[in-house]
Amino acid sequence: MCCIFTYHLIQCPFYQSERLRVISNKFKELGADFLLLMVAVAWGSTFFVVQAAVNETPVYTFLFWRFSLAGLLMAFISFKQIRYLNFKVLKAGALLGLFMFLGYAFQTFALTYTYSSTVGFITGLSVIVVPFVTYLIFKQKASMFSTLGAIIASAGLYFLTLNNELGLSLGEFYAFVCAMMFALHIVFTGHLSRRHNIYLLVTIQFLTVGICSFIGGFIMEGSIIPPNTNRLFVDAIAITVIFATIFAFWVQTAMQRFTTAAKTAIIFTMEPVSAGIFGYLFANELLTFPQICGAVMILGGMLTAELGSYYMEQYRRRNNAI
Template structure:
């Protein structure tokens, strides 16, 4: 059990690195999509990642079957719909509002995990999720949340990302990680290809310059291959609820990288929000540790 708790701690740390990787590429992606349509950018990001992941998955192809195909397509569909509805939401409401509502999947994940797989979140994870959600509010304090179409799209986006987290934890214990990730990437690329033609008229970027190439390279390597492979590989050792809490560090790291490298200003409310998110993560982590220590002390020798 101690060995398993160590694996859980390592898994949580690696998931934190995933959140940092996503946050660190935020301002790079933001700059790129100012010049390149969103679905065009998503297509090339995930298509290149899928091809590279396929090369890394050659030895795992012997494990390919219809079950892993179904699992990978389902996860990829959740991922693509999350990005798609996030994009729709951004056209109708403020980015800070979309960020806050999307981040509320930290509250949704424990309920979905229980309803579908009967996985009950611990009291500490639930409390940590609430604290992290409050932190998200302060981090995006300029949000003007109403009940418009944009907010509805953002809520669907949050549900899709929550389902992705929950089902990743389930399927990662049953199928080859390389194949799961590879199939997800191809699924998102296909969805983006269709979305690009339907909504943008093409999937070729208007300009292939240094900004586009650098953004694709950085997001493919760090925010896509590294991030989703690590999530799929290690989430089996932790819970979906804790994963969602850890992922709330993405906007925190985005703010910090924007402050350090893009000269963005952090307000007091954003700093307070970042502190609360970090507190929520620590509550879930330390709470699980204390519960396990108490259980081991009560265990008869």
């Protein structure tokens, strides 16, 4: 009798439409997570290119040209969306741009006071901060699988960055503020992308970073004119504008509508993993055994959050069908 009842329940149009809706939402989430993974890979693949360019070009000058050009290109792409421009989307885009700029700014300050491995580790701890910020601001709880995945990924970050110099210096404080800014950027991107036009949100965000970098360049560096406009600078700007800025942040803003901020933060921990892989393949950098273990742990954290949410959804569906 139970089997017959279940069979007829499955055949019910309401159940079928509900089941299709759940499956459709899950495919959207998986697709969004995959594209966000591509964002992390895009950032990681350009890391050694940016590092080489910044060795010759002051940081704020590089950020100004990168985000200003990206903003102008996005403005051209978004020209037909101008009818949706209003004060609310302007404020939302400026807020995201401010979080992004402050993240880059405090990361730069931190690097002048402490080791890059320390900065990389503390910045990556935004993966732990995101679930708490999401709950404090929007009262949205992360699943236990996302929380567990975040903890595993954070442990992996420790091994990947080979961090042995944690302390309480000014550099660590700046790195922590940087992590908070990037965490706020992820959380508010997920919230605001559901409420505003994606094209305008990204365009305003880029232009805000460009304006802030222009101000920071004159204050900290005295100019925003690059000292060398050689092939390295041009290539680095072109690659970062197209792949690491327009593609990456547009995809992030568009895809966070279909997934959670906590999972996004975990997926983004794949950035240093992909940076290490590309550095090994194309820049003759070495990968030590602890770094490989860290990369595997980060991948494990991401799979824990992904598969955990999938099986949790399956469990809920079975309970609702009974």
